[in-house]
Amino acid sequence: MNHYQAIIIGFGKAGKTLAATLAKAGWKVAMIEQSDTMYGGTCINIGCIPTKTLVHDAEEQRDFASAMQRKSAVVGFLRDKNFHNLADLDNVDVINGRAEFVDAHTVRVVQAHDEQELYGEKIFINTGARSVFPNIPGLKTTPGVFDSTGLLNLTGLPARLGILGGGYIGVEFAAMFARFGSKVTIFEAAGEFLSREDRDIAGAVATILKDEGVELILNAQVSAVSSADGAVVLHTAEGERTADALLVASGRKPATESLQLQKAGVEVNERGAIVVNRYLRTSAENIWAMGDVTGGLQFTYMSLDDYRIVRDNLLGEGLRHTGDRQNVPYSVFMTPPLSRIGMSEAQARASGAEIQVVTMPVAAIPRARVINDTRGVLKAIVDSNTRKILGVTLLCAESHEMINIVKTVMDAGLPYTVLRDQIFTHPTMSESLNDLFTLIK
Numbered sequence: 253m254n255h256y257q258a259i260i261i262g263f264g265k266a267g268k269t270l271a272a273t274l275a276k277a278g279w280k281v282a283m284i285e286q287s288d289t290m291y292g293g294t295c296i297n298i299g300c301i302p303t304k305t306l307v308h309d310a311e312e313q314r315d316f317a318s319a320m321q322r323k324s325a326v327v328g329f330l331r332d333k334n335f336h337n338l339a340d341l342d343n344v345d346v347i348n349g350r351a352e353f354v355d356a357h358t359v360r361v362v363q364a365h366d367e368q369e370l371y372g373e374k375i376f377i378n379t380g381a382r383s384v385f386p387n388i389p390g391l392k393t394t395p396g397v398f399d400s401t402g403l404l405n406l407t408g409l410p411a412r413l414g415i416l417g418g419g420y421i422g423v424e425f426a427a428m429f430a431r432f433g434s435k436v437t438i439f440e441a442a443g444e445f446l447s448r449e450d451r452d453i454a455g456a457v458a459t460i461l462k463d464e465g466v467e468l469i470l471n472a473q474v475s476a477v478s479s480a481d482g483a484v485v486l487h488t489a490e491g492e493r494t495a496d497a498l499l500v501a502s503g504r505k506p507a508t509e510s511l512q513l514q515k516a517g518v519e520v521n522e523r524g525a526i527v528v529n530r531y532l533r534t535s536a537e538n539i540w541a542m543g544d545v546t547g548g549l550q551f552t553y554m555s556l557d558d559y560r561i562v563r564d565n566l567l568g569e570g571l572r573h574t575g576d577r578q579n580v581p582y583s584v585f586m587t588p589p590l591s592r593i594g595m596s597e598a599q600a601r602a603s604g605a606e607i608q609v610v611t612m613p614v615a616a617i618p619r620a621r622v623i624n625d626t627r628g629v630l631k632a633i634v635d636s637n638t639r640k641i642l643g644v645t646l647l648c649a650e651s652h653e654m655i656n657i658v659k660t661v662m663d664a665g666l667p668y669t670v671l672r673d674q675i676f677t678h679p680t681m682s683e684s685l686n687d688l689f690t691l692i693k
């Protein structure tokens with residue numbers, strides 16, 4: 253049996269970064285990845301990179317076929333680069349196969365025609381998450397129904413695209429496919445759109461989507477899905493709706509089912525997520541878990557921060573932990589993107605803090621005129637007593653870059669006046685932060 257100081261299960265963001273760091277520190281490392289089309293993990297192959305490449309090309313009004321071709325080239329390049337980043341290191345064995353635990357130190361790797369067992373002193377689980385299909389009759393068996401991975405492999409643009417679920421992934425795909433020319437309908441079961449956002453922001457997002465031709469159906473109760481004349485039929489309380497393709501975007505859950513975690517003494521919670529402490533250690537003394545599999549926020553940058561915590565605990569001073577994270581921003585890459593950090597107005601009011609809320613239309617920003625996209629709104633919430641920023645939501649072009657500036661100021665504990673008075677280049681979207689915070693009295 254091959255003996256490793258570290259076995260890493262899953263070629264995700266945390267796992268691949270840790271593998272390279274440990275190998276460079278002299279550890280003997282095995283990286284086990286179940287699919288040779290997933291070197292680099294979800295982000296590179298079926299997540300952030302392909303979707304954002306398509307969003308970019310949809311904005312440039314490239315046609316669907318050539319955008320898909322470019323997406324495949326970008327993904328192929330990065331997958332190969334990610335593979336070689338590890339496989340070319342002397343201390344790393346990249347092993348293709350599905351891993352499962354035999355005991356806390358032994359991992360079986362199941363391959364197409366073979367299997368092998370490996371011994372690991374320390375083991376790191378980074379198996380990510382997988383799409384969940386709600387329990388709707390016909391959903392799993394009807395041709396033309398896809399999860400996000402399936403939709404990214406389409407060979408032709410569907411004339412009509414249905415999207416089950418109006419969450420962030422659903423919104424990104426809706427915006428992107430509407431731009432490519434599909435007639436998009438979002439079927440959202442809840443009565444409220446983007447329930448985590450303030451109503452004025454959700455309303456502004458809905459208006460932009462509608463202006464792009466997206467139909468948004470709230471309180472959509474899809475009771476069954478079937479096939480007729482090569483199309484997907486959704487059976488709803490209001491009658492039948494037909495689409496040429498249906499995207500199921502109703503969430504992703506930790507990928508733990510096939511790992512045989514009980515054999516290693518690794519506990520999972522009721523949602524199948526691996527239970528970890530703030531240093532990302534599992535209930536088994538020699539096993540850690542990182543990334544989506546721990547049930548936290550599903551972002552590549554959270555997985556990367558998990559890596560930093562584990563690295564610090566293995567090779568550094570052991571000071572980092574999940575509790576010392578500050579504000580975590582996020583962006584929804586519709587056009588224009590929606591980005592948020594900190595509290596919404598509703599959360600700030602519920603917290604009991606004395607607050608000031610200011611909003612500004614994007615149409616007031618000179619840069620928005622220059623780039624000819626005046627849609628959206630900026631919103632900031634400031635604590636009236638401490639003068640610190642409690643939350644910012646930006647629905648505008650370049651908001652995915654701007655939000656990181658706000659994060660830096662918030663994490664440094666600086667007052668809002670820093671953004672109000674900062675010298676920013678002109679004409680840029682960032683300089684609108686001067687104007688937004690000037691509105692605070």
Ligand SMILES: Cc1cc2nc3c(=O)[nH]c(=O)nc-3n(C[C@H](O)[C@H](O)[C@H](O)COP(=O)(O)OP(=O)(O)OC[C@H]3O[C@@H](n4cnc5c(N)ncnc54)[C@H](O)[C@@H]3O)c2cc1C
Binds near residue numbers: 285507543
């Ligand atoms: C459509 C989509 C768009 C997204 N867009 C963004 C975005 O814009 N920005 C952002 O930050 N995040 C985005 N995300 C989320 C982001 O991709 C994930 O949070 C991130 O990739 C999770 O990384 P991870 O380290 O947990 O593991 P992953 O990258 O998910 O890697 C897990 C790996 O483990 C492998 N594996 C699983 N089980 C086994 C096993 N038993 N044996 C061996 N190998 C196994 C899998 O094949 C996979 O390669 C998006 C996700 C999706 C689906």
